[in-house]
Amino acid sequence: MKKWLDPLATAWSGIITHKLRSFLTILGIVIGVSAVISLMSIGKGAQADILARIGTLGSNLVTITPGAPSFDGIRGAAGGMRTLTQEDAAAIEEQVQGLDLVAPIYSSSLQVVVGSENMNSQVTGVPPDYQQIQNINLDRGSFFSEYEYQRGAKVAVLGSEVAATLFGEADPISQQMRMGNNIVRVIGVMESKGGGFGSPDNSILVPLTAMQQMVAQPRTSKGERVVSSIALTISEGSDLDTVLADVTALLRTRHRLGPNVDDDFRITSMQEIAETVTAATGTMTLLLGAIAAISLLVGGIGVMNIMLVSVLERTREIGIRKALGAREHDIWIQFLIEAAFLTLAGGLIGVAGGWVVAFFVGNTGIVSTVVSPDIVILSVSVSVGIGLFFGFYPAWNASRLNPIEALRSD
Amino acid sequence: MIKLENITKVYPMGKRELKVLRGVTLNIVKGELVAIMGPSGSGKSTMLNLLGCLDKPTSGSYVLEGREVSRLGSGELAGIRSCKIGFVFQTFNLLPRLSALANVELGLRYAGGVDRKRAVEALNRVGLSDRINHRPTELSGGEMQRVAIARALVKNPPLILADEPTGNLDSRSGAEIISILKSLHSEQDVTLVMITHDAGIARHCQRIIHIKDGQVEREERV
Numbered sequence: 250m251k252k253w254l255d256p257l258a259t260a261w262s263g264i265i266t267h268k269l270r271s272f273l274t275i276l277g278i279v280i281g282v283s284a285v286i287s288l289m290s291i292g293k294g295a296q297a298d299i300l301a302r303i304g305t306l307g308s309n310l311v312t313i314t315p316g317a318p319s320f321d322g323i324r325g326a327a328g329g330m331r332t333l334t335q336e337d338a339a340a341i342e343e344q345v346q347g348l349d350l351v352a353p354i355y356s357s358s359l360q361v362v363v364g365s366e367n368m369n370s371q372v373t374g375v376p377p378d379y380q381q382i383q384n385i386n387l388d389r390g391s392f393f394s395e396y397e398y399q400r401g402a403k404v405a406v407l408g409s410e411v412a413a414t415l416f417g418e419a420d421p422i423s424q425q426m427r428m429g430n431n432i433v434r435v436i437g438v439m440e441s442k443g444g445g446f447g448s449p450d451n452s453i454l455v456p457l458t459a460m461q462q463m464v465a466q467p468r469t470s471k472g473e474r475v476v477s478s479i480a481l482t483i484s485e486g487s488d489l490d491t492v493l494a495d496v497t498a499l500l501r502t503r504h505r506l507g508p509n510v511d512d513d514f515r516i517t518s519m520q521e522i523a524e525t526v527t528a529a530t531g532t533m534t535l536l537l538g539a540i541a542a543i544s545l546l547v548g549g550i551g552v553m554n555i556m557l558v559s560v561l562e563r564t565r566e567i568g569i570r571k572a573l574g575a576r577e578h579d580i581w582i583q584f585l586i587e588a589a590f591l592t593l594a595g596g597l598i599g600v601a602g603g604w605v606v607a608f609f610v611g612n613t614g615i616v617s618t619v620v621s622p623d624i625v626i627l628s629v630s631v632s633v634g635i636g637l638f639f640g641f642y643p644a645w646n647a648s649r650l651n652p653i654e655a656l657r658s659d
Numbered sequence: 660m661i662k663l664e665n666i667t668k669v670y671p672m673g674k675r676e677l678k679v680l681r682g683v684t685l686n687i688v689k690g691e692l693v694a695i696m697g698p699s700g701s702g703k704s705t706m707l708n709l710l711g712c713l714d715k716p717t718s719g720s721y722v723l724e725g726r727e728v729s730r731l732g733s734g735e736l737a738g739i740r741s742c743k744i745g746f747v748f749q750t751f752n753l754l755p756r757l758s759a760l761a762n763v764e765l766g767l768r769y770a771g772g773v774d775r776k777r778a779v780e781a782l783n784r785v786g787l788s789d790r791i792n793h794r795p796t797e798l799s800g801g802e803m804q805r806v807a808i809a810r811a812l813v814k815n816p817p818l819i820l821a822d823e824p825t826g827n828l829d830s831r832s833g834a835e836i837i838s839i840l841k842s843l844h845s846e847q848d849v850t851l852v853m854i855t856h857d858a859g860i861a862r863h864c865q866r867i868i869h870i871k872d873g874q875v876e877r878e879e880r881v
Binding site: 255258259262266565566568569570571572573574575576577579652653656 | 708711713714733734737738739740741742744746748752753754756757761765766768769770772773810
């Protein structure tokens with residue numbers, strides 16, 4: 250046998266001859282590593298879920314909403330002022346470079362009635378471009394055309410939830426429904442985008458021109474038509490920050506805001522939201538990992554505890570080894586390798602355990618899980634490090650034993 | 660081989676001191692078979708610990724194979740134990756969870772590395788070739804002591820120290836152990852120092868050293 254293998258073989262036999270104790274020693278590490286792996290994978294999975302959902306809403310999407318009005322430094326509620334107009338949207342489309350599409354949006358809550366079913370729904374008036382801006386796919390039927398928009402046709406595209414509520418199993422296409430005092434024909438149903446964040450499943454889309462006939466659209470003091478928001482898409486290859494700066498400058502000029510006055514509108518880009526979400530979920534994931542790491546630390550203290558007991562229990566063995574000529578570092582290395590072996594095994598079992606937990610959590614469909622290799626490598630090396638760190642003192646204790654006293658002990 | 664000169668060993672006992680050895684002077688030549696006898700508390704175990712480099716004398720000089728070892732550090736002493744000295748204990752001191760073979764291999768573990776062939780040969784020499792894979796709990800007292808002897812001789816040390824090797828054995832096994840030790844001594848050029856209570860066993864040796872109150876009381880040639 251090669252000489253450098255001897256300490257490994259010695260440590261290994263120390264482990265397998267005390268199977269139950271070895272198992273109990275590493276249990277803390279197993280649980281700690283499993284917790285780290287599974288919690289981190291859930292965190293990463295949740296992040297991936299949210300980013301994917303944002304991606305379906307259009308990652309180059311920018312939304313402008315009315316901002317909080319501020320009078321003498323007293324700020325009102327966000328969106329509480331009617332500052333954005335259809336004319337603003339037209340000006341942006343005409344004057345700002347680097348935009349693909351610009352859509353003024355006006356929405357209002359309306360009572361919608363079909364036969365005996367009725368519901369209060371958010372009805373949104375949009376131009377036909379809106380389909381492209383929001384990546385809207387239709388489950389059936391079609392979106393309204395430029396022609397229908399121009400003549401203010403009273404047609405509607407329903408969110409999947411709305412369609413299910415109003416029509417149940419029946420096909421809603423070409424059916425009529427009453428919206429306020431108007432009769433509107435259903436021409437399309439949107440594909441479900443999944444619930445939660447900004448889901449369009451609960452909305453009804455109609456041409457903005459039709460919307461203006463159905464509800465009285467307010468006007469500003471200058472006579473411009475107020476809108477709820479303006480959606481735009483940034484064209485491929487243009488710089489988000491430059492475009493947003495141009496839009497801000499244009500709106501400030503149009504709204505005649507002095508240099509010391511805050512913006513009376515808010516610009517939100519999906520890219521920013523994605524970055525914010527990434528940062529927030531990243532922090533959450535780290536926090537989960539940190540909590541799990543505490544159990545790893547506790548596991549490490551358990552290793553030290555058992556190693557100290559093990560040294561006590563094997564005092565005679567240490568005495569025999571010393572009588573046979575073992576030097577202090579021989580004993581020290583033997584116990585240190587034993588501790589590192591144990592925690593390495595604990596780490597590997599923990600990775601397997603965490604993987605299984607992540608797999609089952611992912612299978613429930615509540616949240617996806619992503620086990621990333623860097624976390625696996627990190628937690629296994631951290632467990633070995635814990636073995637070396639917490640095994641250091643017991644091993645040193647063992648190496649310092651007096652051989653005569655050690656031989657005399659029971 | 661061994662030269663002790665005016666060796667003392669003093670243990671602090673609270674405020675007083677316990678003088679276990681009070682000036683022991685002794686010569687043992689290479690290849691000698693020596694018995695050390697004495698009542699309990701006479702200091703013979705302490706002397707064996709000193710001879711075996713497990714402990715250091717408080718004062719005096721110990722020359723082992725021409726080298727002064729009484730002032731060496733624990734690492735160097737361990738080095739001497741690993742290649743020059745084989746121990747045989749009264750209580751065998753085998754590792755209970757290892758097989759006979761693994762226990763013998765342990766004798767080489769700190770003396771240059773494990774060598775299975777040599778370990779098997781050593782077990783053959785003590786007549787245990789059919790018990791290689793038995794654990795100590797599956798062996799009789801005499802067999803355990805034979806494993807311990809194999810462990811001591813496997814590295815071919817010039818000095819073997821035996822601390823009452825037959826003390827825990829019945830008279831028949833004891834006689835077997837003594838004959839093995841004697842044949843080892845006569846076949847190899849090994850120096851053997853043995854502590855014993857049993858005057859009958861001491862008769863097998865070439866010289867008997869009587870210790871009393873930490874001093875050499877008298878020596879007799881057999």
